[in-house]
Amino acid sequence: MALRLAWAAIVLAAWVPCHAAEVKVYEGTRRILTGPLKLKGPSPQQRPEEFKPIGYPAVFIENEFFRCTVLPTVGGRLYEVYNKASKSQVFFVNPYLETHADDFEGGHPWNLGGVEVNFPYFHHGNTYNDRWTWAPVRRPDGAAGVAMGFTSRPSMQRAVFRVLLRPGVARVDLEYLFENQNPYSWGLAAWIDTMHPRTMDTEFILPSPWVAQHGHNASRTDLLPWPVRNGIDLSWLRNIPPGGDLSEFAFMPRLRFHGCYEHASDRGAVRIFNPATLKAAKLWSQAPPHTPEQWYQHFEIWTATAAVMEDPEWQPELSSYAASDSWFQAWGIGGYVHANEDLALNLERRPDGAIRVGVCGTRRVPDCVASLTVGQETIRRAPFDLDPARPWRVEIPAPAGDARLSILAPDGACLAEHELRTGEQPQEQWAMPKKARWQGGVNNAYYEEIYSPLWRRRGHFLDGAINRYKSLLKENPAAAELKLDLARASLKDEQVRIGYAYPKPGPEADADAAKRREADLASAIDLLLDVVKAEPENGTAHLYFGLALERQGKAADAVAEYRAALSSRVPSLGAGLFLARGIQKESPREALAAARRTAEAYPQSLLAKQMLMVALTNAGRGGEAATVGKKLAEVDPANAVTASLLEEALRRDGQRREARAAEAEVRRLVAQDAESQKRLAEDLEWLKGGRP
Numbered sequence: 001m002a003l004r005l006a007w008a009a010i011v012l013a014a015w016v017p018c019h020a021a022e023v024k025v026y027e028g029t030r031r032i033l034t035g036p037l038k039l040k041g042p043s044p045q046q047r048p049e050e051f052k053p054i055g056y057p058a059v060f061i062e063n064e065f066f067r068c069t070v071l072p073t074v075g076g077r078l079y080e081v082y083n084k085a086s087k088s089q090v091f092f093v094n095p096y097l098e099t100h101a102d103d104f105e106g107g108h109p110w111n112l113g114g115v116e117v118n119f120p121y122f123h124h125g126n127t128y129n130d131r132w133t134w135a136p137v138r139r140p141d142g143a144a145g146v147a148m149g150f151t152s153r154p155s156m157q158r159a160v161f162r163v164l165l166r167p168g169v170a171r172v173d174l175e176y177l178f179e180n181q182n183p184y185s186w187g188l189a190a191w192i193d194t195m196h197p198r199t200m201d202t203e204f205i206l207p208s209p210w211v212a213q214h215g216h217n218a219s220r221t222d223l224l225p226w227p228v229r230n231g232i233d234l235s236w237l238r239n240i241p242p243g244g245d246l247s248e249f250a251f252m253p254r255l256r257f258h259g260c261y262e263h264a265s266d267r268g269a270v271r272i273f274n275p276a277t278l279k280a281a282k283l284w285s286q287a288p289p290h291t292p293e294q295w296y297q298h299f300e301i302w303t304a305t306a307a308v309m310e311d312p313e314w315q316p317e318l319s320s321y322a323a324s325d326s327w328f329q330a331w332g333i334g335g336y337v338h339a340n341e342d343l344a345l346n347l348e349r350r351p352d353g354a355i356r357v358g359v360c361g362t363r364r365v366p367d368c369v370a371s372l373t374v375g376q377e378t379i380r381r382a383p384f385d386l387d388p389a390r391p392w393r394v395e396i397p398a399p400a401g402d403a404r405l406s407i408l409a410p411d412g413a414c415l416a417e418h419e420l421r422t423g424e425q426p427q428e429q430w431a432m433p434k435k436a437r438w439q440g441g442v443n444n445a446y447y448e449e450i451y452s453p454l455w456r457r458r459g460h461f462l463d464g465a466i467n468r469y470k471s472l473l474k475e476n477p478a479a480a481e482l483k484l485d486l487a488r489a490s491l492k493d494e495q496v497r498i499g500y501a502y503p504k505p506g507p508e509a510d511a512d513a514a515k516r517r518e519a520d521l522a523s524a525i526d527l528l529l530d531v532v533k534a535e536p537e538n539g540t541a542h543l544y545f546g547l548a549l550e551r552q553g554k555a556a557d558a559v560a561e562y563r564a565a566l567s568s569r570v571p572s573l574g575a576g577l578f579l580a581r582g583i584q585k586e587s588p589r590e591a592l593a594a595a596r597r598t599a600e601a602y603p604q605s606l607l608a609k610q611m612l613m614v615a616l617t618n619a620g621r622g623g624e625a626a627t628v629g630k631k632l633a634e635v636d637p638a639n640a641v642t643a644s645l646l647e648e649a650l651r652r653d654g655q656r657r658e659a660r661a662a663e664a665e666v667r668r669l670v671a672q673d674a675e676s677q678k679r680l681a682e683d684l685e686w687l688k689g690g691r692p
Contacts, residue, residue, distance in 0.1 A: 020168030076132030332391030333358025622653030
């Protein structure tokens with residue numbers, strides 16, 4: 001089977017209806033049956049008396065084709081995408097919401113439905129207790145929707161999730177930004193989960209020749225064929241062998257779509273993505289039979305930023321990672337074999353030899369043509385209107401042989417093309433490395449450093465990495481790089497070690513956590529003293545040394561180390577952020593220079609830009625600070641810290657009307673949940689030189 005993507009986006013732009021209605025964004029309430037989470041207990045369907053309707057703040061995004069429901073206070077979730085034409089949901093929507101007061105016990109909202117973004121904690125890392133702030137988004141091209149943001153503490157990683165609709169387009173576009181606000185690298189394993197209704201007529205559309213099974217792809221090197229395995233086509237839910245789940249990690253270096261189709265209802269979901277940024281896909285479903293009382297009334301389609309999903313990547317210090325994908329509903333076409341952001345098409349040979357053709361578009365383009373060629377002969381050129389509200393479907397008598405379907409725009413440009421070949425086709429080859437990169441030596445310690453904090457589980461600290469680095473240092477006690485690694489792991493452990501995250505939280509856990517934090521800092525300082533004595537021009541060592549000293553309350557000593565980090569032969573430019581916050585009151589000019597240097601060195605860092613705003617405002621350059629803030633608000637509009645700093649900059653610059661508007665936005669953002677005002681005050685205090 002061969003596949004060629006066309007430049008459909010350019011062509012279709014010419015046929016966007018000029019009368020397409022503006023996208024509406026409005027607030028409201030979504031009532032959901034809510035009750036207690038009972039791990040390993042009976043499903044909600046078996047205890048409906050325990051669930052009562054509760055209204056949750058919701059934001060609705062609506063155009064002529066779709067109505068989306070976003071729940072910022074329930075884990076920052078896209079809950080519903082309703083297709084007005086087919087009168088059905090694109091995703092699975094669970095009427096039951098299970099809650100738990102404990103973040104860790106309630107850390108698996110795996111059955112509410114819709115789309116969940118898991119960052120920094122992957123694999124169902126969000127909880128119902130995460131309350132994301134949100135802001136409306138409206139762009140010059142007419143796209144509009146919601147941007148939600150959430151900063152996870154104490155890991156200090158921030159996620160921004162945008163949900164957008166466009167005028168006249170039956171497709172929801174999703175954008176993600178994952179920011180590491182730390183002065184050292186952290187693990188990046190952002191997983192995005194979508195949930196879909198499952199029936200015995202569900203087909204999984206996962207165009208990948210090879211898969212690795214769940215829980216093994218990071219440590220094993222074997223791949224399995226997909227979808228036919230041992231003579232069984234596993235792409236149909238009814239074919240999953242009883243007694244085991246289907247859990248497959250796909251490797252798709254080229255193809256840009258996957259999804260599902262429920263043939264009894266004749267509709268399915270299509271995901272369009274860029275494999276350069278969202279590099280992998282996972283499919284999970286329970287085996288049949290499917291019964292109403294089962295806990296899982298859905299199956300899941302995942303994507304992730306790492307090609308091998310359970311082998312996380314490093315995210316550099318003070319950096320962000322952007323990605324995007326789109327979803328739409330294919331319906332009324334009997335399934336699909338190819339899709340792009342503008343259409344899904346079906347092309348299949350029927351038992352009687354006829355060829356079934358179906359096309360479902362995401363926008364209206366009248367006077368298109370479907371051209372079907374068998375061999376070298378064009379056997380049918382059928383005119384039709386591409387219309388999201390009216391899928392087009394036809395069966396065409398055809399001779400045997402390879403078939404090619406081309407979808408042509410009114411001017412003859414090719415919108416999409418797909419080939420249906422006869423006979424057995426060679427399978428694309430893709431080989432895993434013979435040995436997982438992290439299995440031994442320092443890579444094993446790196447893996448422990450990345451992996452453990454990415455689990456939202458009790459007791460997941462940095463012990464494993466610390467112990468591995470210590471073992472390596474015993475073998476090579478003079479290795480400065482290993483000392484830096486161990487110091488970094490100790491600083492991270494000090495950062496995330498809180499008694500509440502212990503297996504048995506309480507006073508004893510709090511006391512042990514305090515003791516361990518003190519020991520972490522002492523160990524880091526001893527190691528870093530050795531490094532800076534041996535390598536006085538090591539900027540990273542000076543930065544880490546400054547961080548450890550500041551956390552011990554030795555602010556003046558920390559400032560000296562930050563200056564040394566910036567002036568080293570190989571400077572660590574992230575130190576400028578910490579130097580700026582430490583000296584801004586007594587040396588505003590030097591603070592501004594340091595903050596500017598860091599912001600220029602880390603242009604993706606939202607935190608560095610916020611520090612630059614503070615330094616500019618302190619230096620009497622409110623207008624420049626406001627310019628930085630306005631650009632920053634475009635990237636992360638739901639950030640109350642940016643809005644507050646922008647209000648102060650505008651007020652200092654004499655722009656009173658705009659300052660009042662920014663102040664009103666701050667009030668709106670912090671009013672969204674009870675903790676927002678406290679978090680805003682803490683963040684502003686830190687940026688302005690307060691507590692470390």
